Amino acid sequence: MKIQRQFNDIILLIKDARYKAFKAVNTHLIDLYWEIGCYISNRTVTEGWGKSTVQELAAFIARQEPDLKGFSDKNLWRMKQFYETYKDTPKLSPLVREISWTHNLIILSKTQSAEEREYYLHLCFAEKFTKRELERQINASLYERTMIGNQKLSALLREFPAQTENVFKETYVLDFLNLPEPHFEADLQKQLISQMKKFIIELGKDFLFMDDEFRLQVGNKDFTADLLFYHRGLQCLVAFELKTIEFEPEHLGKINFYLEALDRDVKKPHENPSIGILLCKTKNEEVVEYALSRSLSPTLISQYTTVLPDKKLLRAKLNEFYELYSNSENEE
Numbered sequence: 001m002k003i004q005r006q007f008n009d010i011i012l013l014i015k016d017a018r019y020k021a022f023k024a025v026n027t028h029l030i031d032l033y034w035e036i037g038c039y040i041s042n043r044t045v046t047e048g049w050g051k052s053t054v055q056e057l058a059a060f061i062a063r064q065e066p067d068l069k070g071f072s073d074k075n076l077w078r079m080k081q082f083y084e085t086y087k088d089t090p091k092l093s094p095l096v097r098e099i100s101w102t103h104n105l106i107i108l109s110k111t112q113s114a115e116e117r118e119y120y121l122h123l124c125f126a127e128k129f130t131k132r133e134l135e136r137q138i139n140a141s142l143y144e145r146t147m148i149g150n151q152k153l154s155a156l157l158r159e160f161p162a163q164t165e166n167v168f169k170e171t172y173v174l175d176f177l178n179l180p181e182p183h184f185e186a187d188l189q190k191q192l193i194s195q196m197k198k199f200i201i202e203l204g205k206d207f208l209f210m211d212d213e214f215r216l217q218v219g220n221k222d223f224t225a226d227l228l229f230y231h232r233g234l235q236c237l238v239a240f241e242l243k244t245i246e247f248e249p250e251h252l253g254k255i256n257f258y259l260e261a262l263d264r265d266v267k268k269p270h271e272n273p274s275i276g277i278l279l280c281k282t283k284n285e286e287v288v289e290y291a292l293s294r295s296l297s298p299t300l301i302s303q304y305t306t307v308l309p310d311k312k313l314l315r316a317k318l319n320e321f322y323e324l325y326s327n328s329e330n331e332e
Contacts (some may be wrong), residue, residue, distance in 0.1 A: 004272070020159045029101060033101060035084050037081070041080050041087075042289065055073040056075060066252060082096075092117075095121040102106040103309065110138045110139075111143075112315075116143045120134070124194055125141075125305055127201075127205050138201075139311075140173040143173050146168075148169075148171075148317060149169040149300075151321045153300070157298045160275075160298055162272055170302055170332055171302060174304050176195055176198045179191060179315050181306075187327065188242050190225065192242075197257050206233045207228075207231055207238065208231075208232065209229055210237075211228050214227075216258060218257075226239075226240055227242070234332065236273060238272055238277060239275070239276050240277050241258070242278055242279050243279065245281055247280040247303075248280065251278055256299065258276065259274045274301040276297060277299070277301075278302065279304050
């Protein structure tokens, strides 16, 4: 009804005003914490303030303004750390004001490098993560997995018309599926569909789920792609082929066939070529390298795990990539 649509317009106006009000309050709050952190940081240098002085400050605030919350000695010290962490990175200053203080504290306490902090700040702002979602992604080593995934992009994916960096991962963490060991491909597919919201968070919110067992007809024969997505940023179809065993070179022929069928019969003229992801239980890196060396399709071979990965192991692996990259640049 027309009147109902008009009423809904009012609801949208209210929600928009609430969001703008919340955003304005949050920005002012972060500005306040920044200024307090700056003040305390400067006093530690010029006046020798330490944690005991900050404890006295917290007690003084509590006596003078008993209704004020959030100014404990621990929080005041975090404001100092917050300021000192970002004072020399002006490009991140707008970002820290776009997310809540709670989200800032999570990133500040759980990350170890400026690059990692920058990654999660951008992601948190773009994906609008809840507190729980942000914690889960950091605990699941999303940054390390994404950076390693960037290193493993095939030559064809690197030459893709749209930017593919930071989109795909070498390992996908599916700890939310509660799958038994061993399990079959049908079990994996069924659980991914039933937990699609969590799977989308793991993939990235630019992924849009289209269908499972997506039907492709070629030469009067029917074929089915396990899972089909559309990626808004890359503007292309993304087909997932699920394997609950170790990657084998012959798996590549199947996903390449599906990509050809998608590009010929499903892809729209304005869209980019389709991308395939072979999601396997495990993979041998040398076998993968050989298999992809002559592949003519933009395909990524990833593995999945049903438990949280070892963050220390992933960080060590990422550092190896950085060292190799640094050495290759020096040689040039």
